[in-house]
Amino acid sequence: MMTVHEVSEKTGVSVRTLHHYDSIGLLKPAALSEAGYRLYDDGSLERLQLILLFRELQFPLKDIGRILDSPSFDRNRALEQQVELLKLRREHLDNLITLASGLLLRGMSHMSFEPFDTTKIDEYAAEARRSWESTPAWKEYEGKRKGRSRADEKALGEGLMALLAQFHPQPGEPADGERAQALVERLRDYITRHYYDCTPQILRSLGALYAGEGRFAENIDAAGGPGTADFASRAIGAWCERHPQ
Helix, strand or coil: CCHHHHHHHHHHCCCHHHHHHCCCCCCCCCCEEECCCCCHHHHHHHHHHHHHHHCCCCCCCHHHHHHHHHCCCCCHHHHHHHHHHHHHHHHHHHHHHHHHHHCCCCHHCCCHHEEEECCHHHHHHHHHHHHHHCCCCHHHHHHCCCCHHCCCHHHHHHHHHHHHHCCCCCCCCEEEECHHHHHHHHEEEEEEEECCCCCCHHHHHHHHHHHHCCCHHHHHHHHCCCCCHHHHHHHHHHHHHHHCC
């Protein structure tokens, strides 16, 4: 566990900013010390890294929270966008270095303003934002969450995690067994009722997400016990094999 000051030193994010993220529910501390000080774990740092990523893509803070907390959040897709954006910025910096080097050699008589143009970077960032905001699932999620309080959203998230915790496997239980498949049906119904239409394609993506080494898998295992996320992923995979459409 790290204190807010240690996180600030490690990440370069100011203590004031971390306090603000806590106050708006974007990055809550993992725990509080006996004295009431904020404490952050590796999961907190991973979420902070994703927050900074979306800030680079020029997302408002309120939208970042919704994206990260959505059950359909695709971490790999977000990282792919960040890599592309960084490549564009590297190209931009290379052009500026070339211009500055030319000015050193030829003097100010060499006029060029093209390297200062950030149109490609701005256009890519805007397209990345639109790609997250324009999906049918995102629009449906936005429509359903209107009018819900933060407490309502928290309760729904806790209900989803409680359901996922039930995927903790019993000894020798097959992922395609009756109990596991019934849980997949309940999970799909819960997401559809409260978030968006959980199609087999979306469900398959969620299963892959739960199998990864990220915040979702860690939270599911913390709620249900070691192996819960992996079993949920395999159960979802088995369900999707039976219901390809």
